[in-house]
Amino acid sequence: MTITLDDLVDTLKASAETSRLRILALLSRGDLTVSDLTEILNQSQPRVSRHLKLLLEAGLIDRYQEGSWAFFRIADDDRARDFVHGIVGRIDAGDPQLERDLERLAAVKRRRQARAAEYFSANAASWDEIRSLHASDRAVESALLRLVGRRPFQSMLDLGTGTGRLLEIFAPLYRRGVGIDMSREMLAVARANLDAAGVAHAQVRQGDIYAPPFERDSFDLVTIHQVLHYLDDPALAIREAARLLRPSGRLIIVDFASHALEFLREDHAHLRLGFADRQITEWLADAGLDLEASEEFPPRGSGEARLTVKLWLARDRRMLIADPAGAGERETA
Numbered sequence: 001m002t003i004t005l006d007d008l009v010d011t012l013k014a015s016a017e018t019s020r021l022r023i024l025a026l027l028s029r030g031d032l033t034v035s036d037l038t039e040i041l042n043q044s045q046p047r048v049s050r051h052l053k054l055l056l057e058a059g060l061i062d063r064y065q066e067g068s069w070a071f072f073r074i075a076d077d078d079r080a081r082d083f084v085h086g087i088v089g090r091i092d093a094g095d096p097q098l099e100r101d102l103e104r105l106a107a108v109k110r111r112r113q114a115r116a117a118e119y120f121s122a123n124a125a126s127w128d129e130i131r132s133l134h135a136s137d138r139a140v141e142s143a144l145l146r147l148v149g150r151r152p153f154q155s156m157l158d159l160g161t162g163t164g165r166l167l168e169i170f171a172p173l174y175r176r177g178v179g180i181d182m183s184r185e186m187l188a189v190a191r192a193n194l195d196a197a198g199v200a201h202a203q204v205r206q207g208d209i210y211a212p213p214f215e216r217d218s219f220d221l222v223t224i225h226q227v228l229h230y231l232d233d234p235a236l237a238i239r240e241a242a243r244l245l246r247p248s249g250r251l252i253i254v255d256f257a258s259h260a261l262e263f264l265r266e267d268h269a270h271l272r273l274g275f276a277d278r279q280i281t282e283w284l285a286d287a288g289l290d291l292e293a294s295e296e297f298p299p300r301g302s303g304e305a306r307l308t309v310k311l312w313l314a315r316d317r318r319m320l321i322a323d324p325a326g327a328g329e330r331e332t333a
Helices: 005-015 018-027 034-041 045-057 078-088 096-131 137-148 165-169 184-197 234-243 262-268 277-286
Strands: 061-066 069-074 153-159 174-181 202-206 219-225 245-256 289-297 309-316 319-322 329-332
Touching: 005 018, 005 045, 005 078, 018 034, 018 045, 018 061, 018 069, 018 078, 018 096, 034 045, 034 069, 034 096, 045 061, 061 202, 069 078, 096 184, 137 165, 137 245, 137 289, 137 309, 153 165, 153 234, 165 174, 165 184, 165 202, 165 219, 174 184, 174 219, 184 202, 219 234, 234 245, 234 277, 245 289, 277 289, 277 309
Parallel strands: 153 174, 153 219, 174 202, 219 245
Antiparallel strands: 061 069, 245 309, 289 309, 319 329
8 A cells, every 4th residue: 555755754754753653552552541641651641642643643543532531543544554563563572661661551451451340240140140041152153253254354343342252253354343332331341351362453432333433335344243132223223234334245143033031121121022034134135235144042951031042144235346457346236
């Protein structure tokens, strides 16, 4: 990917400073707030903010708001990411300054994980009650990996990311992963989990599943895992997911089959008591997607109070075909 001479000079000027290089090295390992960077760099907030402003103006990093917190990350633009990873990858891992920064970064991440563990512990009983009613997560994850296959792809979006587990299991396949969730507490859990798993090329941020903050045709894979039953308008969420898929992109939905367990509505805020295949297929078709596969996972144990998990895999019906003129690929309906 090429860049104009003037743009390259501006980019080099923005990054050619010790503190800004340190910031890029830190952000290449995950999203951080101004407070995080102030602590790690041992610099004043105005000074750190000035460095961040210059990196933002150069297009090397992005800023996003999450409640009262502002997070910074390496820019989504491929040119910027290639540039940053290229220069950061050339920094000596044994450099004393970088080693101290990474030690402080590890301390910041340990505190994140402690806060996330506290929240997770407080809610574990509720989640465990629901988990006990259906097939193991491992069985579903194995099926997800099998259906998606081993071929690498560019980008993934996880809508309602929760703990960030899908971003973790698909990390070896995508170049860039993003998860959105409305809950700041769950985002803290997801960040801690991704940090612990060493997944630096995925990020999570606050966002509305009905209005994801991304351009059309942005992702090769979109996932909606155990989210639809909380929504009053699942069809709209599916249409938004379809809007974000590139031609031939895939959407995966995991949720419950239709059931009659009313206590989930009363005690766990489930608005929908599962979904029938016909309903999901109709919503997919209305969104311009074709159902390619579906799988069913019967519950563990016996008894009436059990849930069947369903997995639906759909594909954007637009196709990319080779351009006979040799100009790359073009879209066709």
